[in-house]
Amino acid sequence: MSTIKLLFSALVAASAAALLPTSARACTIPSTPDQGDSFAMWDGSGWGCSQVFINYWWDAFDFDSGDWDDGFGYEAACDNARPLARTFNGLYSLGYSSTGSPSCNSNQANITLWAQCWSASQIDELDAECGSGASHTGDAAFTVRGVDDYTELYWPFFYGMPTSVRGATIFHEARHASGCGHNGLYGCLRGGSCDFSYSDGCQESQSQGSNTYEVNYLSWYLATAWRTTQSLKDSALMHVNDVLQRGYTLDPCIRLSSNGSPYSVC
Amino acid sequence: MKSYQGISGLLRMRKGKLAACICGSIVFGGCADVVETPPASEHVSPPPKARATAQEDGASHAITSAERKAALTAVAPAWQARALRQLTPELQETFRLAGSIGDQAGPRYDAAVAAIRRDAVQRRALRAFYDELPITSYAARQQVVLLAGLVGESEEVPMLEKLALTPLQPVTPGSLGDESHHQPTTVDQESELRNAAVVALSRIAQRGEAAAYESLVRLLGNGDALMAVLAGVELAELGKLGAAERSVLVARGIRGSFAKLDFEKTFRIDPSGANANVRRKPAVPPPSALPESLNSEAGN
Numbered sequence: 001m002s003t004i005k006l007l008f009s010a011l012v013a014a015s016a017a018a019l020l021p022t023s024a025r026a027c028t029i030p031s032t033p034d035q036g037d038s039f040a041m042w043d044g045s046g047w048g049c050s051q052v053f054i055n056y057w058w059d060a061f062d063f064d065s066g067d068w069d070d071g072f073g074y075e076a077a078c079d080n081a082r083p084l085a086r087t088f089n090g091l092y093s094l095g096y097s098s099t100g101s102p103s104c105n106s107n108q109a110n111i112t113l114w115a116q117c118w119s120a121s122q123i124d125e126l127d128a129e130c131g132s133g134a135s136h137t138g139d140a141a142f143t144v145r146g147v148d149d150y151t152e153l154y155w156p157f158f159y160g161m162p163t164s165v166r167g168a169t170i171f172h173e174a175r176h177a178s179g180c181g182h183n184g185l186y187g188c189l190r191g192g193s194c195d196f197s198y199s200d201g202c203q204e205s206q207s208q209g210s211n212t213y214e215v216n217y218l219s220w221y222l223a224t225a226w227r228t229t230q231s232l233k234d235s236a237l238m239h240v241n242d243v244l245q246r247g248y249t250l251d252p253c254i255r256l257s258s259n260g261s262p263y264s265v266c
Numbered sequence: 267m268k269s270y271q272g273i274s275g276l277l278r279m280r281k282g283k284l285a286a287c288i289c290g291s292i293v294f295g296g297c298a299d300v301v302e303t304p305p306a307s308e309h310v311s312p313p314p315k316a317r318a319t320a321q322e323d324g325a326s327h328a329i330t331s332a333e334r335k336a337a338l339t340a341v342a343p344a345w346q347a348r349a350l351r352q353l354t355p356e357l358q359e360t361f362r363l364a365g366s367i368g369d370q371a372g373p374r375y376d377a378a379v380a381a382i383r384r385d386a387v388q389r390r391a392l393r394a395f396y397d398e399l400p401i402t403s404y405a406a407r408q409q410v411v412l413l414a415g416l417v418g419e420s421e422e423v424p425m426l427e428k429l430a431l432t433p434l435q436p437v438t439p440g441s442l443g444d445e446s447h448h449q450p451t452t453v454d455q456e457s458e459l460r461n462a463a464v465v466a467l468s469r470i471a472q473r474g475e476a477a478a479y480e481s482l483v484r485l486l487g488n489g490d491a492l493m494a495v496l497a498g499v500e501l502a503e504l505g506k507l508g509a510a511e512r513s514v515l516v517a518r519g520i521r522g523s524f525a526k527l528d529f530e531k532t533f534r535i536d537p538s539g540a541n542a543n544v545r546r547k548p549a550v551p552p553p554s555a556l557p558e559s560l561n562s563e564a565g566n
Contacts, residue, residue, distance in 0.1 A: 100555035229375035231364035238461035257503035265522035
């Protein structure tokens with residue numbers, strides 16, 4: 001087990017404790033964190049921890065070494081147990097599940113073809129934090145807009161999601177970064193991160209929100225991803241139906257069947 | 267659970283900024299003004315410290331066999347290592363293949379699944395493994411449930427139906443943080459597990475198992491509303507949502523048409539959305555995926 005301890009002195013930590021978010025604490029990498037990541041990276045089909053991909057993601061999503069060191073993976077970008085490699089694997093799923101040559105043309109109906117490029121253009125920088133420090137509690141990701149824009153990824157993102165859902169989460173956060181905060185407050189069944197409706201999910205304007213972007217992306221993933229496995233697609237399916245069931249104040253009345261077809265249910 | 271925060275989020279300090287703030291005077295909120303000045307080399311592609319460790323000597327794709335083996339064996343799947351050791355090698359390999367991405371990912375995984383499906387011993391091992399998993403091993407449970415849908419027969423139906431009937435804990439909005447949208451994501455995990463159980467039942471029913479079909483019908487009446495709707499969708503997909511089944515749903519106040527929707531119209535990103543097509547940063551064309559042959563040889 002590796003323990004990540006952030007760099008601050010005990011003396012300062014004591015005086016600054018009131019300032020520290022829960023993320024600024026020690027967190028521990030799970031002893032058995034795989035979730036198929038080793039095969040997303042290695043063994044013939046993966047991205048092979050290629051420097052070409054690392055360079056692209058590092059620049060396009062504006063990773064900073066200071067946000068990914070101290071055990072988060074900057075020193076070992078190929079270590080699938082660490083947050084950085086697991087983020088790279090999620091980005092590979094986001095960009096390369098339906099095609100080997102993704103594009104930046106967002107006029108294409110098939111979102112999976114351009115979701116990676118669009119996400120990179122919207123997210124100002126991608127950072128890592130402990131968050132809850134647990135795989136299945138607390139936020140998975142968080143996007144801040146203002147004077148300083150950034151997107152943070154937390155433990156549930158790294159260790160609680162398969163790569164297919166990690167990719168969709170990046171796309172979800174990119175919608176936030178584009179200027180769209182959830183407008184449903186706590187009014188949905190999951191009690192937070194709620195879009196008001198399927199077509200109206202932004203605080204800033206009446207337009208599709210992050211949940212709808214995520215649902216749309218995953219639906220296209222289910223329909224067109226072929227450089228993936230049925231297991232990763234089924235993980236995406238159970239997640240997208242959960243968002244449709246519990247992520248809207250007004251039920252969008254859509255559910256996906258086991259073969260990815262949308263049905264009207266209201 | 268994803269969340270979003272507006273300008274109030276500036277008061278949250280990030281890891282990188284924490285160190286910079288501590289080096290100077292500690293002022294509430296002052297860290298938001300700290301400008302990170304990474305070494306110039308960080309802007310040079312590739313960032314030297316972020317290199318793949320196996321490539322630090324400059325060798326292209328020079329992942330050694332030992333390193334590859336370590337990546338595949340030292341990092342065990344996301345469930346208890348003790349439980350993992352009780353799995354058969356075939357099941358372990360299938361779970362690992364489940365995470366593959368690439369040209370051959372689907373066919374290889376499908377072949378592994380087909381072998382498990384033909385082997386009753388493997389299916390028994392899968393059920394025994396599930397029974398031993400702690401309830402909080404969500405990732406492992408989800409993997410087992412999804413695989414059970416792909417390989418299962420009537421023996422798997424009771425476990426899946428029981429899972430689909432598990433009550434979902436209500437989320438109390440008042441228990442959530444008032445700033446960020448903190449979520450008890452264990453409820454999300456349970457919800458997704460239940461969804462997976464319904465999908466698994468449907469997949470088994472599609473292979474002709476009457477017990478799975480009958481289970482879906484029971485869920486129309488016995489499951490909570492979320493599960494009843496999902497069971498209705500699967501029965502519609504199977505072409506078996508008849509008048510009798512619909513009447514069960516209607517009696518519960520579920521009056522949907524359960525008609526298939528137009529895919530492209532339903533899942534279309536609205537380009538008129540706020541800033542949807544406004545690029546904040548220049549679009550950088552992504553690289554193409556590695557040729558299969560190049561990567562497949564990397565660890566051999």
